[in-house]
Amino acid sequence: MKKITDNLALLYSAVELRQRVEELGSIISKKYENKDPIFIDVLNGSFIFMADLLRSISIECEMDFIKVRSYSGQKSSGTIQLLKDVSADVKDRNIILVEDIVDTGLTIKFLRKRLFGSSPKSIAVATLLYKPSVAKIDFDIDYIGFEIPQEYVVGYGLDYEQKLRHLDSLYCIKVN
Ligand code: 5GP
Numbered sequence: 278m279k280k281i282t283d284n285l286a287l288l289y290s291a292v293e294l295r296q297r298v299e300e301l302g303s304i305i306s307k308k309y310e311n312k313d314p315i316f317i318d319v320l321n322g323s324f325i326f327m328a329d330l331l332r333s334i335s336i337e338c339e340m341d342f343i344k345v346r347s348y349s350g351q352k353s354s355g356t357i358q359l360l361k362d363v364s365a366d367v368k369d370r371n372i373i374l375v376e377d378i379v380d381t382g383l384t385i386k387f388l389r390k391r392l393f394g395s396s397p398k399s400i401a402v403a404t405l406l407y408k409p410s411v412a413k414i415d416f417d418i419d420y421i422g423f424e425i426p427q428e429y430v431v432g433y434g435l436d437y438e439q440k441l442r443h444l445d446s447l448y449c450i451k452v453n
Pocket of ligand 1: 322347376377378379380381382383384385428429430431435436437
């Protein structure tokens with residue numbers, strides 16, 4: 278019988294991911310020296326990226342989590358649902374939103390708008406992956422790990438129907 282893992286094609290290995298995430302960590306650490314940033318992880322897909330990114334940060338910082346849902350299966354539902362809000366008071370804080378992937382950009386637009394409502398000092402976005410051919414956004418993404426083609430990707434925190442998040446590399450998945 279064919280297994281779901283038979284449909285995977287390697288995109289970035291664990292080593293390549295680690296190297297790039299360390300580079301981002303060092304760039305962000307330089308930029309945010311003495312700015313006491315708060316990293317906000319967008320659950321679920323970015324939990325591994327967040328954990329690796331934070332271990333590459335060499336300055337004082339805080340972290341928090343927000344959870345949204347926008348996808349069902351391989352398609353964006355077009356509506357964003359807030360499942361868990363941040364716990365921290367982000368007024369006057371320098372926020373770095375940590376996303377696994379910016380695809381249509383709907384999620385990140387929704388989150389920026391919502392967080393700007395809490396009067397932070399600044400909001401930057403760090404995403405591991407960016408699909409430039411799909412994203413429709415009118416602001417810059419500050420930190421991008423990799424620009425990728427319009428493929429559905431899994432592993433390193435990203436799921437296919439809630440599975441495959443545990444894979445330590447990133448793969449394109451083909452399902453009929
Ligand atoms: P957007 O709102 O930018 O269209 O999508 C953002 C969310 O959709 C991401 O945080 C992620 O959870 C999910 N998503 C978008 N593209 C992919 C993909 O290629 N693979 C997986 N696993 N999730 C994706």
